[in-house]
Amino acid sequence: MTRPGRPDPDPGTWLLNKIDAREQAVTCQIEQAQAEIHVLTARLGELTETIEHLRITRKTLLSLAHEPDTEPVAAPPALPDNPAYQQILTVFADLGRPLRARELCEALDLPLAHNSIQNVRAKLKRLVSHGVLVENEPGLFAQPLP
Structure with a gap:
């Protein structure tokens, strides 16, 4: 199918152009996926820290619940020796x-x-x-x- 006044495109050039376009589209998708990974990694770090704090709090509360209720006994003030x-x-x-x-x-x-x-x-x-x-x-x- 030749058009009057236009030569047929070279099949090698046409394929290279298609590959370039596909490569640019995939590169764009990779950059978007990397940005999403970065956001999700940061969110995962925040959630991991939060769960660790909750576990530490639970552990502390349970250990305090099992301790006997004792008030610290203050030493009586020392009187001068007279x-x-x-x-x-x-x-x-x-x-x-x-x-x-x-x-x-x-x-x-x-x-x-x-x-x-x-x-x-x-x-x-x-x-x-x-x-x-x-x-x-x-x-x-x-x-x-x-």
């Missing part, structure tokens, strides 16, 4: 209310001299720093609430 501190705490326990240094001196039958009151106040402050007493307001000391 019997006066024990006497002060005994007065607080007996009276069961907040005290000022002057009131504590009276309860301990100490002289109400300035030096005695200041010494007791210093001991009270030291007990506060050790966490044995609290200072509710300036100069007013009490045992902490349980």
Whole structure:
């Protein structure tokens, strides 16, 4: 089938053109498949990480459920090595209310001299720093609430 004015195409060129067109189409499909693989690989990584976190959480919860319910026992605060501190705490326990240094001196039958009151106040402050007493307001000391 020859057309007037046009020579017949060379069968070799025609086949090469068909192969080139097919190669370009397949190359495009490969690039699309690789892009999809990249997206799916990223999604697979996210899902794998999520499932691993869920497994770790389950394992942790199950191990905690099988542990006995024990509250950590806090060590009692260490008292300074002086019997006066024990006497002060005994007065607080007996009276069961907040005290000022002057009131504590009276309860301990100490002289109400300035030096005695200041010494007791210093001991009270030291007990506060050790966490044995609290200072509710300036100069007013009490045992902490349980």
